[in-house]
Amino acid sequence: MKIAVIGGGVSGLVSAYLISKESEKRGIKASIKLFEKESRCGGTISSTTKDGFTVESGPNGFLDSKKETLELIKSAGLGGELLPSSRESELRFVYDGKKLWKVPEKPIEFAFSGLITPLGKARILSEIFIKKSDIPDETVGDFVRRRLGREAAEKLIDPMIRGIYAGNLDELDLDFAFHRMKELERDYGSLFKAMFKLKKGGPPPGHLTSFRNGMQELIDTIEKIGGFEVIKNFEIKEVLKNGDMWRIKAENYDEDFDKIVFTLPAYALAKIFKPVSKYAERISYQPICVVHLGYEEKLLEKKPQGFGFITLEEAKLKILGTIFSSNIFSNRAPEGMVLLSSMVGGAFNKDVLNMSDDEVINYTVNEVSRIFKSNGKPSFISFKRHIRAIPNYNLESKNMKKLIIDEIKKEKGLYLGGNAFFGIGVNDTIKRAYELSSEVFI
Numbered sequence: 038m039k040i041a042v043i044g045g046g047v048s049g050l051v052s053a054y055l056i057s058k059e060s061e062k063r064g065i066k067a068s069i070k071l072f073e074k075e076s077r078c079g080g081t082i083s084s085t086t087k088d089g090f091t092v093e094s095g096p097n098g099f100l101d102s103k104k105e106t107l108e109l110i111k112s113a114g115l116g117g118e119l120l121p122s123s124r125e126s127e128l129r130f131v132y133d134g135k136k137l138w139k140v141p142e143k144p145i146e147f148a149f150s151g152l153i154t155p156l157g158k159a160r161i162l163s164e165i166f167i168k169k170s171d172i173p174d175e176t177v178g179d180f181v182r183r184r185l186g187r188e189a190a191e192k193l194i195d196p197m198i199r200g201i202y203a204g205n206l207d208e209l210d211l212d213f214a215f216h217r218m219k220e221l222e223r224d225y226g227s228l229f230k231a232m233f234k235l236k237k238g239g240p241p242p243g244h245l246t247s248f249r250n251g252m253q254e255l256i257d258t259i260e261k262i263g264g265f266e267v268i269k270n271f272e273i274k275e276v277l278k279n280g281d282m283w284r285i286k287a288e289n290y291d292e293d294f295d296k297i298v299f300t301l302p303a304y305a306l307a308k309i310f311k312p313v314s315k316y317a318e319r320i321s322y323q324p325i326c327v328v329h330l331g332y333e334e335k336l337l338e339k340k341p342q343g344f345g346f347i348t349l350e351e352a353k354l355k356i357l358g359t360i361f362s363s364n365i366f367s368n369r370a371p372e373g374m375v376l377l378s379s380m381v382g383g384a385f386n387k388d389v390l391n392m393s394d395d396e397v398i399n400y401t402v403n404e405v406s407r408i409f410k411s412n413g414k415p416s417f418i419s420f421k422r423h424i425r426a427i428p429n430y431n432l433e434s435k436n437m438k439k440l441i442i443d444e445i446k447k448e449k450g451l452y453l454g455g456n457a458f459f460g461i462g463v464n465d466t467i468k469r470a471y472e473l474s475s476e477v478f479i
Contacts, residue, residue: 045073046080057264084251102243128343157188331417
Protein backbone atom coordinates (compact mmCIF):
# COMPACT_ATOMS: atom_id res chain seq x y z
CA MET A 38 0.00 0.00 0.00
CA LYS A 39 1.33 3.43 -0.97
CA ILE A 40 0.43 6.35 1.28
CA ALA A 41 1.31 10.02 0.82
CA VAL A 42 1.14 12.62 3.57
CA ILE A 43 1.15 16.16 2.18
CA GLY A 44 2.40 18.79 4.63
CA GLY A 45 5.35 18.48 7.00
CA GLY A 46 4.14 20.42 10.01
CA VAL A 47 3.58 18.73 13.34
CA SER A 48 0.26 17.35 12.04
CA GLY A 49 1.85 15.72 8.98
CA LEU A 50 4.93 14.40 10.75
CA VAL A 51 2.98 12.82 13.58
CA SER A 52 0.38 11.43 11.17
CA ALA A 53 3.07 9.78 9.02
CA TYR A 54 4.79 8.38 12.10
CA LEU A 55 1.58 6.96 13.59
CA ILE A 56 0.42 5.56 10.25
CA SER A 57 3.76 3.76 10.00
CA LYS A 58 3.35 2.35 13.53
CA GLU A 59 -0.23 1.33 12.82
CA SER A 60 0.71 -0.45 9.59
CA GLU A 61 3.27 -2.51 11.52
CA LYS A 62 0.72 -3.35 14.18
CA ARG A 63 -1.77 -4.52 11.55
CA GLY A 64 0.85 -6.42 9.56
CA ILE A 65 0.24 -4.26 6.50
CA LYS A 66 3.20 -3.45 4.27
CA ALA A 67 3.00 0.28 3.65
CA SER A 68 5.29 2.65 1.80
CA ILE A 69 4.79 6.13 3.28
CA LYS A 70 6.08 9.36 1.79
CA LEU A 71 5.79 12.77 3.40
CA PHE A 72 5.98 15.79 1.08
CA GLU A 73 7.02 19.21 2.41
CA LYS A 74 7.24 22.38 0.32
CA GLU A 75 9.83 24.08 2.53
CA SER A 76 13.43 23.11 3.29
CA ARG A 77 12.54 22.03 6.83
CA CYS A 78 9.69 20.28 8.60
CA GLY A 79 7.75 21.65 11.55
CA GLY A 80 5.68 24.45 10.06
CA THR A 81 5.40 27.30 12.57
CA ILE A 82 7.18 25.20 15.22
CA SER A 83 10.81 26.27 15.17
CA SER A 84 13.23 26.62 18.11
CA THR A 85 16.60 28.28 17.78
CA THR A 86 19.37 28.90 20.32
CA LYS A 87 21.75 31.84 19.97
CA ASP A 88 23.84 33.80 22.49
CA GLY A 89 22.41 31.66 25.29
CA PHE A 90 18.78 32.45 24.39
CA THR A 91 16.36 29.77 23.20
CA VAL A 92 13.48 31.26 21.21
CA GLU A 93 10.33 29.84 19.65
CA SER A 94 8.85 31.19 16.44
CA GLY A 95 5.62 29.29 17.07
CA PRO A 96 3.98 27.46 20.01
CA ASN A 97 5.87 27.68 23.30
CA GLY A 98 4.56 24.34 24.54
CA PHE A 99 1.50 22.21 25.17
CA LEU A 100 -0.75 21.33 28.08
CA ASP A 101 0.28 17.96 29.54
CA SER A 102 -3.31 16.82 30.12
CA LYS A 103 -4.00 15.04 26.83
CA LYS A 104 -3.36 11.29 26.70
CA GLU A 105 -2.57 11.24 22.97
CA THR A 106 0.27 13.74 23.34
CA LEU A 107 1.71 11.96 26.35
CA GLU A 108 1.47 8.62 24.52
CA LEU A 109 3.30 10.09 21.52
CA ILE A 110 6.08 11.50 23.73
CA LYS A 111 6.52 8.12 25.41
CA SER A 112 6.57 6.33 22.06
CA ALA A 113 9.18 8.76 20.74
CA GLY A 114 11.38 8.33 23.83
CA LEU A 115 11.15 12.01 24.75
CA GLY A 116 9.91 11.61 28.32
CA GLY A 117 13.30 12.50 29.76
CA GLU A 118 13.41 15.73 27.74
CA LEU A 119 10.18 17.20 29.08
CA LEU A 120 10.47 20.61 30.69
CA PRO A 121 7.48 21.76 32.77
CA SER A 122 6.87 25.49 33.11
CA SER A 123 7.61 27.17 36.43
CA ARG A 124 4.86 27.69 38.99
CA GLU A 125 5.49 31.43 38.80
CA SER A 126 4.25 31.38 35.23
CA GLU A 127 0.72 30.55 36.36
CA LEU A 128 0.17 34.27 37.02
CA ARG A 129 -1.46 36.02 34.05
CA PHE A 130 -1.84 39.74 33.37
CA VAL A 131 -3.72 42.06 31.03
CA TYR A 132 -2.50 45.49 29.97
CA ASP A 133 -4.87 48.42 29.46
CA GLY A 134 -2.29 50.86 28.14
CA LYS A 135 -1.44 52.21 31.58
CA LYS A 136 -1.13 49.31 34.00
CA LEU A 137 -0.61 45.56 34.18
CA TRP A 138 -3.62 43.99 35.92
CA LYS A 139 -3.42 40.51 37.41
CA VAL A 140 -6.16 38.27 36.04
CA PRO A 141 -8.14 37.06 39.10
CA GLU A 142 -8.04 33.28 39.54
CA LYS A 143 -9.92 32.82 42.81
CA PRO A 144 -13.25 34.24 44.06
CA ILE A 145 -11.52 36.37 46.67
CA GLU A 146 -9.16 37.82 44.03
CA PHE A 147 -12.13 38.50 41.76
CA ALA A 148 -13.95 40.32 44.57
CA PHE A 149 -11.07 42.71 45.25
CA SER A 150 -9.71 43.09 41.72
CA GLY A 151 -9.79 46.59 40.28
CA LEU A 152 -9.79 45.19 36.74
CA ILE A 153 -13.61 44.85 36.74
CA THR A 154 -15.89 47.58 38.09
CA PRO A 155 -18.43 46.74 40.85
CA LEU A 156 -21.23 46.96 38.28
CA GLY A 157 -19.33 44.61 35.96
CA LYS A 158 -18.80 42.12 38.79
CA ALA A 159 -22.49 42.20 39.65
CA ARG A 160 -23.36 41.55 36.00
CA ILE A 161 -21.00 38.56 35.87
CA LEU A 162 -22.49 37.08 39.05
CA SER A 163 -26.01 37.49 37.65
CA GLU A 164 -25.14 34.97 34.93
CA ILE A 165 -26.79 32.24 36.96
CA PHE A 166 -30.17 33.95 36.41
CA ILE A 167 -29.80 34.44 32.64
CA LYS A 168 -32.07 32.11 30.69
CA LYS A 169 -30.40 29.80 28.21
CA SER A 170 -30.86 30.34 24.51
CA ASP A 171 -30.05 28.32 21.43
CA ILE A 172 -28.87 30.92 18.94
CA PRO A 173 -27.44 29.48 15.71
CA ASP A 174 -24.15 30.85 14.43
CA GLU A 175 -23.52 32.89 17.58
CA THR A 176 -20.15 34.58 17.95
CA VAL A 177 -18.07 34.28 21.11
CA GLY A 178 -18.60 38.00 21.74
CA ASP A 179 -22.38 37.78 21.49
CA PHE A 180 -22.46 34.72 23.76
CA VAL A 181 -20.25 36.24 26.47
CA ARG A 182 -22.05 39.59 26.49
CA ARG A 183 -25.38 37.79 26.69
CA ARG A 184 -24.35 35.60 29.58
CA LEU A 185 -21.67 37.58 31.45
CA GLY A 186 -21.93 41.17 30.28
CA ARG A 187 -19.85 43.72 28.39
CA GLU A 188 -16.96 44.02 30.85
CA ALA A 189 -16.39 40.28 31.04
CA ALA A 190 -16.27 40.19 27.25
CA GLU A 191 -13.81 43.09 26.97
CA LYS A 192 -11.53 42.45 29.95
CA LEU A 193 -11.59 38.68 30.51
CA ILE A 194 -12.62 36.84 27.33
CA ASP A 195 -11.29 39.17 24.62
CA PRO A 196 -7.72 38.88 25.99
CA MET A 197 -8.04 35.10 25.97
CA ILE A 198 -9.24 35.18 22.35
CA ARG A 199 -6.33 37.41 21.40
CA GLY A 200 -3.87 35.11 23.16
CA ILE A 201 -5.14 31.88 21.61
CA TYR A 202 -6.46 32.87 18.19
CA ALA A 203 -5.05 36.39 17.65
CA GLY A 204 -8.66 36.97 16.70
CA ASN A 205 -11.73 39.13 17.15
CA LEU A 206 -14.31 37.76 19.58
CA ASP A 207 -17.06 39.36 17.47
CA GLU A 208 -15.99 37.28 14.46
CA LEU A 209 -15.01 34.04 16.18
CA ASP A 210 -17.68 31.36 15.89
CA LEU A 211 -18.69 29.99 19.29
CA ASP A 212 -19.48 26.49 18.08
CA PHE A 213 -16.26 26.23 16.06
CA ALA A 214 -13.85 27.68 18.64
CA PHE A 215 -15.50 27.10 22.04
CA HIS A 216 -18.06 24.38 21.50
CA ARG A 217 -17.79 23.30 25.15
CA MET A 218 -19.19 26.63 26.37
CA LYS A 219 -22.25 26.16 24.19
CA GLU A 220 -22.68 22.61 25.53
CA LEU A 221 -22.52 23.79 29.15
CA GLU A 222 -25.27 26.33 28.58
CA ARG A 223 -27.40 23.74 26.81
CA ASP A 224 -26.91 21.02 29.42
CA TYR A 225 -26.91 23.09 32.63
CA GLY A 226 -28.62 26.33 31.70
CA SER A 227 -25.78 28.39 33.12
CA LEU A 228 -21.97 28.43 33.10
CA PHE A 229 -21.88 28.92 36.88
CA LYS A 230 -24.33 26.07 37.44
CA ALA A 231 -22.16 23.85 35.26
CA MET A 232 -19.04 24.91 37.19
CA PHE A 233 -20.66 24.09 40.54
CA LYS A 234 -22.04 20.73 39.41
CA LEU A 235 -18.90 19.63 37.61
CA LYS A 236 -16.66 21.20 40.26
CA LYS A 237 -14.58 22.64 37.45
CA GLY A 238 -13.66 26.19 36.64
CA GLY A 239 -10.80 28.41 35.67
CA PRO A 240 -8.23 27.62 32.96
CA PRO A 241 -8.09 24.35 30.99
CA PRO A 242 -6.60 21.40 32.91
CA GLY A 243 -2.95 20.58 32.50
CA HIS A 244 0.41 22.22 32.98
CA LEU A 245 2.26 24.05 30.21
CA THR A 246 5.16 21.87 29.13
CA SER A 247 7.89 21.97 26.50
CA PHE A 248 11.24 20.25 25.92
CA ARG A 249 14.68 21.18 27.20
CA ASN A 250 15.79 22.47 23.81
CA GLY A 251 12.39 23.78 22.76
CA MET A 252 9.50 22.40 20.74
CA GLN A 253 11.87 21.67 17.86
CA GLU A 254 12.92 18.53 19.74
CA LEU A 255 9.56 16.97 19.01
CA ILE A 256 9.85 17.75 15.29
CA ASP A 257 13.44 16.53 14.96
CA THR A 258 12.79 13.32 16.88
CA ILE A 259 9.66 12.31 14.97
CA GLU A 260 11.41 13.00 11.68
CA LYS A 261 14.42 10.94 12.77
CA ILE A 262 12.59 7.86 14.05
CA GLY A 263 9.81 8.19 11.47
CA GLY A 264 9.43 4.97 9.52
CA PHE A 265 8.57 7.06 6.45
CA GLU A 266 10.41 8.91 3.68
CA VAL A 267 10.61 12.70 3.95
CA ILE A 268 10.81 14.68 0.72
CA LYS A 269 11.51 18.40 1.26
CA ASN A 270 11.66 21.37 -1.10
CA PHE A 271 8.92 19.66 -3.05
CA GLU A 272 6.11 21.78 -4.47
CA ILE A 273 3.05 19.79 -5.51
CA LYS A 274 1.10 21.24 -8.43
CA GLU A 275 -2.03 19.11 -8.20
CA VAL A 276 -3.66 16.04 -6.68
CA LEU A 277 -6.19 14.33 -8.91
CA LYS A 278 -8.02 11.07 -9.37
CA ASN A 279 -6.44 8.41 -11.58
CA GLY A 280 -8.67 5.36 -11.73
CA ASP A 281 -8.69 3.77 -8.27
CA MET A 282 -5.57 5.69 -7.29
CA TRP A 283 -4.68 9.29 -6.47
CA ARG A 284 -1.97 11.00 -8.51
CA ILE A 285 0.44 13.60 -7.20
CA LYS A 286 1.67 15.86 -9.97
CA ALA A 287 4.71 18.12 -9.68
CA GLU A 288 7.34 19.44 -12.06
CA ASN A 289 8.84 16.42 -13.83
CA TYR A 290 7.04 14.14 -11.37
CA ASP A 291 3.91 11.94 -11.43
CA GLU A 292 3.22 9.23 -8.86
CA ASP A 293 0.10 7.34 -7.86
CA PHE A 294 -0.89 6.49 -4.28
CA ASP A 295 -3.59 4.36 -2.69
CA LYS A 296 -4.16 6.89 0.08
CA ILE A 297 -3.44 10.58 0.51
CA VAL A 298 -3.55 12.49 3.80
CA PHE A 299 -3.78 16.28 3.54
CA THR A 300 -2.19 18.02 6.55
CA LEU A 301 -1.40 21.41 5.06
CA PRO A 302 -2.88 24.90 5.56
CA ALA A 303 -6.21 25.70 3.92
CA TYR A 304 -4.66 28.17 1.46
CA ALA A 305 -2.13 25.52 0.36
CA LEU A 306 -4.86 22.88 0.04
CA ALA A 307 -6.78 25.27 -2.21
CA LYS A 308 -3.90 25.35 -4.68
CA ILE A 309 -3.43 21.61 -5.14
CA PHE A 310 -6.87 20.02 -4.77
CA LYS A 311 -9.32 21.72 -7.11
CA PRO A 312 -12.60 20.17 -5.79
CA VAL A 313 -12.24 22.17 -2.54
CA SER A 314 -10.40 25.24 -3.85
CA LYS A 315 -13.39 27.58 -3.81
CA TYR A 316 -14.01 26.73 -0.15
CA ALA A 317 -10.46 26.47 1.18
CA GLU A 318 -9.32 29.80 -0.27
CA ARG A 319 -12.04 31.55 1.77
CA ILE A 320 -10.54 30.44 5.09
CA SER A 321 -8.55 33.44 6.28
CA TYR A 322 -5.51 33.57 8.56
CA GLN A 323 -4.20 36.11 11.06
CA PRO A 324 -0.75 37.68 10.47
CA ILE A 325 1.67 37.46 13.39
CA CYS A 326 5.18 38.77 13.90
CA VAL A 327 7.14 37.28 16.81
CA VAL A 328 9.70 39.61 18.36
CA HIS A 329 12.05 38.24 21.05
CA LEU A 330 13.91 40.80 23.14
CA GLY A 331 16.67 39.95 25.60
CA TYR A 332 17.40 42.54 28.31
CA GLU A 333 19.82 42.70 31.15
CA GLU A 334 17.56 42.23 34.15
CA LYS A 335 19.11 45.21 35.95
CA LEU A 336 17.97 47.52 33.13
CA LEU A 337 14.25 46.92 33.81
CA GLU A 338 12.76 49.03 36.60
CA LYS A 339 9.58 46.95 36.51
CA LYS A 340 10.41 43.24 36.78
CA PRO A 341 8.33 40.90 34.59
CA GLN A 342 6.30 38.56 36.78
CA GLY A 343 4.31 35.49 35.87
CA PHE A 344 3.54 34.19 32.38
CA GLY A 345 3.06 37.46 30.56
CA PHE A 346 0.33 39.83 29.50
CA ILE A 347 -2.31 40.23 26.80
CA THR A 348 -3.25 43.73 25.71
CA LEU A 349 -6.83 44.94 26.01
CA GLU A 350 -8.35 46.62 22.96
CA GLU A 351 -8.45 49.92 24.84
CA ALA A 352 -4.62 49.88 25.01
CA LYS A 353 -4.54 50.52 21.24
CA LEU A 354 -1.30 48.60 20.77
CA LYS A 355 -0.19 46.54 17.80
CA ILE A 356 1.32 44.13 20.35
CA LEU A 357 -1.19 41.35 21.06
CA GLY A 358 0.72 40.30 24.13
CA THR A 359 4.11 39.51 25.55
CA ILE A 360 5.26 36.22 27.05
CA PHE A 361 7.89 36.34 29.77
CA SER A 362 9.75 33.39 28.27
CA SER A 363 12.58 33.29 30.81
CA ASN A 364 10.02 33.14 33.64
CA ILE A 365 8.16 30.25 32.04
CA PHE A 366 11.22 28.09 31.32
CA SER A 367 14.34 29.02 33.28
CA ASN A 368 16.83 27.83 30.65
CA ARG A 369 15.57 30.19 27.93
CA ALA A 370 17.95 33.04 28.83
CA PRO A 371 21.46 33.39 30.29
CA GLU A 372 21.83 34.23 33.97
CA GLY A 373 21.06 37.86 34.70
CA MET A 374 19.08 38.23 31.47
CA VAL A 375 15.35 38.42 30.74
CA LEU A 376 13.73 37.12 27.54
CA LEU A 377 10.47 38.85 26.54
CA SER A 378 8.64 37.43 23.51
CA SER A 379 6.00 39.65 21.90
CA MET A 380 3.34 38.76 19.35
CA VAL A 381 2.51 41.66 17.03
CA GLY A 382 -0.43 41.75 14.62
CA GLY A 383 -3.59 39.67 14.66
CA ALA A 384 -7.14 40.52 13.66
CA PHE A 385 -7.02 44.13 14.87
CA ASN A 386 -3.55 44.93 13.55
CA LYS A 387 -3.29 43.52 10.05
CA ASP A 388 -1.39 46.66 9.05
CA VAL A 389 1.75 44.86 10.24
CA LEU A 390 1.67 43.32 6.77
CA ASN A 391 2.58 46.77 5.44
CA MET A 392 5.36 47.37 7.98
CA SER A 393 8.96 46.39 7.33
CA ASP A 394 10.75 44.01 9.68
CA ASP A 395 12.74 46.90 11.15
CA GLU A 396 9.58 48.93 11.72
CA VAL A 397 7.93 46.08 13.62
CA ILE A 398 11.07 45.48 15.70
CA ASN A 399 11.55 49.17 16.54
CA TYR A 400 7.89 49.57 17.46
CA THR A 401 8.05 46.54 19.77
CA VAL A 402 11.30 47.64 21.41
CA ASN A 403 9.84 51.08 22.13
CA GLU A 404 6.58 49.76 23.61
CA VAL A 405 8.12 46.96 25.68
CA SER A 406 10.84 49.31 26.97
CA ARG A 407 8.14 51.81 27.95
CA ILE A 408 5.97 49.24 29.74
CA PHE A 409 8.88 47.89 31.81
CA LYS A 410 10.67 51.23 32.13
CA SER A 411 13.91 50.03 30.61
CA ASN A 412 17.03 52.07 31.18
CA GLY A 413 18.65 50.63 28.08
CA LYS A 414 18.07 48.81 24.82
CA PRO A 415 17.81 45.03 24.46
CA SER A 416 21.12 43.29 23.83
CA PHE A 417 19.43 40.41 21.98
CA ILE A 418 16.76 40.59 19.25
CA SER A 419 15.21 37.77 17.24
CA PHE A 420 12.41 38.24 14.71
CA LYS A 421 10.05 35.97 12.77
CA ARG A 422 7.21 36.99 10.46
CA HIS A 423 4.22 34.72 9.80
CA ILE A 424 2.08 36.22 7.04
CA ARG A 425 -0.60 33.58 7.68
CA ALA A 426 -0.07 32.27 11.19
CA ILE A 427 -3.36 31.21 12.79
CA PRO A 428 -6.55 30.19 10.98
CA ASN A 429 -9.46 32.51 11.61
CA TYR A 430 -12.23 30.43 13.18
CA ASN A 431 -15.01 32.79 12.09
CA LEU A 432 -18.53 31.97 10.86
CA GLU A 433 -17.45 31.74 7.22
CA SER A 434 -14.54 29.42 8.08
CA LYS A 435 -16.94 27.18 10.00
CA ASN A 436 -19.15 26.81 6.92
CA MET A 437 -16.19 26.34 4.57
CA LYS A 438 -14.68 23.74 6.90
CA LYS A 439 -17.86 21.65 6.77
CA LEU A 440 -17.99 21.80 2.96
CA ILE A 441 -14.33 20.80 2.68
CA ILE A 442 -14.65 17.88 5.10
CA ASP A 443 -17.81 16.65 3.35
CA GLU A 444 -16.14 16.88 -0.06
CA ILE A 445 -13.07 14.92 1.04
CA LYS A 446 -15.14 12.31 2.88
CA LYS A 447 -16.93 11.53 -0.39
CA GLU A 448 -13.68 10.42 -1.97
CA LYS A 449 -12.29 7.00 -1.09
CA GLY A 450 -8.64 7.20 -0.16
CA LEU A 451 -8.52 10.87 0.87
CA TYR A 452 -8.13 12.08 4.47
CA LEU A 453 -7.80 15.44 6.17
CA GLY A 454 -5.88 16.83 9.14
CA GLY A 455 -4.39 20.19 10.02
CA ASN A 456 -5.11 23.03 12.40
CA ALA A 457 -7.51 24.86 10.07
CA PHE A 458 -10.03 22.07 10.57
CA PHE A 459 -9.48 20.26 13.87
CA GLY A 460 -8.17 22.80 16.39
CA ILE A 461 -5.13 25.07 16.43
CA GLY A 462 -3.19 23.63 19.38
CA VAL A 463 -0.40 21.06 19.31
CA ASN A 464 -2.61 18.70 21.33
CA ASP A 465 -5.44 19.10 18.79
CA THR A 466 -3.24 18.20 15.83
CA ILE A 467 -1.77 15.18 17.61
CA LYS A 468 -5.22 13.92 18.58
CA ARG A 469 -6.32 14.19 14.96
CA ALA A 470 -3.15 12.37 13.84
CA TYR A 471 -4.11 9.41 16.04
CA GLU A 472 -7.57 9.37 14.46
CA LEU A 473 -6.06 9.47 10.98
CA SER A 474 -3.72 6.58 11.70
CA SER A 475 -6.76 4.36 12.21
CA GLU A 476 -8.98 5.87 9.51
CA VAL A 477 -6.55 5.20 6.65
CA PHE A 478 -6.74 1.45 7.29
CA ILE A 479 -10.53 1.19 7.55
